[in-house]
Amino acid sequence: MNNQCKNFRKRTKTINKKRTIYLYCTKNKEEIQYSNCKNCPYKEYKEYKKLESKSKIKQKTNTLSKLERNRKSLFTDDLEHCIICGKSPVNLHEIFGGKNRLNSIKYKLVIPLCTCEHHDQVNCRGIHFDKNLREEWHKKGQVKFIETYPDLKFEEIFKKNYL
Numbered sequence: 608m609n610n611q612c613k614n615f616r617k618r619t620k621t622i623n624k625k626r627t628i629y630l631y632c633t634k635n636k637e638e639i640q641y642s643n644c645k646n647c648p649y650k651e652y653k654e655y656k657k658l659e660s661k662s663k664i665k666q667k668t669n670t671l672s673k674l675e676r677n678r679k680s681l682f683t684d685d686l687e688h689c690i691i692c693g694k695s696p697v698n699l700h701e702i703f704g705g706k707n708r709l710n711s712i713k714y715k716l717v718i719p720l721c722t723c724e725h726h727d728q729v730n731c732r733g734i735h736f737d738k739n740l741r742e743e744w745h746k747k748g749q750v751k752f753i754e755t756y757p758d759l760k761f762e763e764i765f766k767k768n769y770l
Contacts, residue, residue, distance in 0.1 A: 612650045671709075679715045681751050689721035698725040700734060702748035707765050714756065714764075716748045745769040 614634040619626050632639045634649050688695050697719035701711035726735040734740050749769045752761050762768050
């Protein structure tokens with residue numbers, strides 16, 4: 608009963624202690640059949656307003672937006688082609704996600720991955736589906752971090768040892 612007339616109502620009445628539902632037209636002020644409402648010459652459709660949320664959706668901060676736009680990688684200078692297969696276009700993937708995503712961006716632990724290697728939902732493959740591939744890149748990321756930043760402790764920043 609989508610796109611109903613704004614005069615169309617469902618009402619209930621009790622007859623002999625039994626509740627029955629009937630259809631009512633507020634324009635004609637009478638009980639009707641649904642087929643009568645379909646063919647009514649006075650049919651008026653309801654106007655729907657867009658719902659305005661009281662709380663606005665949280666936008667990314669300027670700092671976070673800037674970090675995401677200026678992502679770099681310790682693994683490759685070419686962020687336009689997949690690091691695994693060489694295809695283009697790519698999605699930039701932070702090796703350590705979740706609460707460590709910003710740390711991955713900050714310490715340049717980002718890799719370019721094509722859609723197939725990143726999150727191919729049709730075939731359920733890619734780094735988001737393949738635990739072994741994800742663990743392999745975690746290990747490579749930790750090794751690269753230790754080589755690049757010898758004065759920093761990986762476990763203190765990322766709260767886990769992947770080796």
